[in-house]
Amino acid sequence: xxxxKLFLNSLTPVSDGEFENxxxxxxxxxxxxxxxxxxxxxxxxxxxxxxxxxxxxYYLNEKSExxxxxxxxxxxxxxxxxxxxxxxxxxxxxxxxxxxELLVIDYRDLQNLYQKSSVWQNIGRIIxxxxxxxxxxxxxVLCNETAKEKYLxxxxxxxxxxxxxxxxxxxSYLGVTRRTLSRxxxxxxx
Amino acid sequence: xxxxKLFLNSLTPVSDGEFENxxxxxxxxxxxxxxxxxxxxxxxxxxxxxxxxxxxxYYLNEKSExxxxxxxxxxxxxxxxxxxxxxxxxxxxxxxxxxxELLVIDYRDLQNLYQKSSVWQNIGRIIxxxxxxxxxxxxxVLCNETAKEKYLxxxxxxxxxxxxxxxxxxxSYLGVTRRTLSRxxxxxxx
DNA sequence: TGTATTAAAGGACAAATGTCCTCGAAATTA
DNA sequence: TAATTTCGAGGACATTTGTCCTTTAATACA
Numbered sequence: 001x002x003x004x005k006l007f008l009n010s011l012t013p014v015s016d017g018e019f020e021n022x023x024x025x026x027x028x029x030x031x032x033x034x035x036x037x038x039x040x041x042x043x044x045x046x047x048x049x050x051x052x053x054x055x056x057x058y059y060l061n062e063k064s065e066x067x068x069x070x071x072x073x074x075x076x077x078x079x080x081x082x083x084x085x086x087x088x089x090x091x092x093x094x095x096x097x098x099x100x101e102l103l104v105i106d107y108r109d110l111q112n113l114y115q116k117s118s119v120w121q122n123i124g125r126i127i128x129x130x131x132x133x134x135x136x137x138x139x140x141v142l143c144n145e146t147a148k149e150k151y152l153x154x155x156x157x158x159x160x161x162x163x164x165x166x167x168x169x170x171x172s173y174l175g176v177t178r179r180t181l182s183r184x185x186x187x188x189x190x
Numbered sequence: 191x192x193x194x195k196l197f198l199n200s201l202t203p204v205s206d207g208e209f210e211n212x213x214x215x216x217x218x219x220x221x222x223x224x225x226x227x228x229x230x231x232x233x234x235x236x237x238x239x240x241x242x243x244x245x246x247x248y249y250l251n252e253k254s255e256x257x258x259x260x261x262x263x264x265x266x267x268x269x270x271x272x273x274x275x276x277x278x279x280x281x282x283x284x285x286x287x288x289x290x291e292l293l294v295i296d297y298r299d300l301q302n303l304y305q306k307s308s309v310w311q312n313i314g315r316i317i318x319x320x321x322x323x324x325x326x327x328x329x330x331v332l333c334n335e336t337a338k339e340k341y342l343x344x345x346x347x348x349x350x351x352x353x354x355x356x357x358x359x360x361x362s363y364l365g366v367t368r369r370t371l372s373r374x375x376x377x378x379x380x
Numbered sequence: 381t382g383t384a385t386t387a388a389a390g391g392a393c394a395a396a397t398g399t400c401c402t403c404g405a406a407a408t409t410a
Numbered sequence: 411t412a413a414t415t416t417c418g419a420g421g422a423c424a425t426t427t428g429t430c431c432t433t434t435a436a437t438a439c440a
Binding site: 356357358368369371372373375376 | 417418419420
């Protein structure tokens with residue numbers, strides 16, 4: 001819970017009282033490796049704070065290949081954001097790639113929080129704004145960096161991912177094929 | 191003003207009274223072709239609703255080439271969102287590519303609106319959520335579609351852009367070079 | 381334990397895209 | 411109007427990336 005409090009306070013000041021009053025809305029959940037937090041085609045009804053572990057967000061493209069769009073790491077949130085916000089079926093699946101511990105809140109409870117507390121409403125807006133900035137960054141990277149630059153960025157910013165995820169997942173995350181990733185790795189180790 | 195009201199109501203119900211009370215915060219502004227709404231390196235202090243016209247959002251990459259990241263069209267919002275939200279210098283410039291009419295609100299007034307009215311606070315969150323979804327869509331397109339598919343998508347979804355923007359701007363928006371765009375266009379007209 | 385399956389590396393060739401260039405049309409300016 | 415500049419199309423070749431395939435190692439399973 002402590003890390004969750006720190007996370008919230010990094011967004012906007014949350015008093016201890018405010019936190020105590022509402023943190024009960026968040027439920028503990030274990031998600032063993034390979035289990036799903038969200039499934040394509042179903043409405044994603046929950047948001048979770050990741051206490052421990054890593055998840056992978058992916059969807060199936062028109063060739064039914066899994067395309068990894070995001071790795072979700074410790075002390076961050078995870079959800080199929082678009083599905084959650086719009087309450088429409090999710091285009092994404094979210095799967096634990098190692099044993100994971102979550103703090104979960106569902107859509108209805110979160111809307112209640114928004115009603116009851118302007119602090120939480122504020123948090124909701126700030127998170128949406130943050131999510132946007134992260135996505136903008138991701139889009140810029142995709143647009144402007146070569147495969148090699150993208151790999152080096154991942155190596156620098158999220159090196160732990162490289163041990164936890166498969167070559168396939170990393171490649172699709174970087175927007176290249178396995179073959180290209182293999183070439184890049186060879187080039188770098190020389 | 192009527193279109194602005196329609197725009198807001200497409201996000202969340204806004205009563206006439208609520209609209210009348212607060213729409214005075216938004217000021218009319220004309221932006222002739224080639225003039226700037228936001229400039230790289232300066233904090234973007236405003237958001238605008240585009241009554242008429244088109245703007246182009248771009249930044250300079252490491253080779254000092256302009257990379258167009260967005261075309262902003264009528265009856266939508268424009269701002270250097272990240273700069274506005276975080277109140278940090280903008281990485282983007284926003285320039286009118288034809289004579290443009292705006293409804294503008296500045297950061298301080300918008301924060302006031304958020305304080306005064308939970309309807310507006312709600313609008314703020316919903317807009318952030320929408321911005322995210324648009325950006326997610328953009329990132330997916332960049333990641334998964336070929337240059338030709340991206341061009342055809344633009345042709346279908348925002349054909350007016352193709353007449354208004356230069357080949358250079360369209361190419362950088364699609365994440366390809368002028369040369370590739372030229373090839374695509376030739377292929378399509380056959 | 382031995383067999384089957386899956387995952388990663390990398391060879392050979394094909395396709396897509398980029399770089400550098402020229403040409404001509406259109407727009408701008410003297 | 412004539413000269414100059416800008417912009418878009420496209421040729422030639424280089425580079426990057428993808429596709430398909432084989433080999434090897436690791437993992438799962440009967």
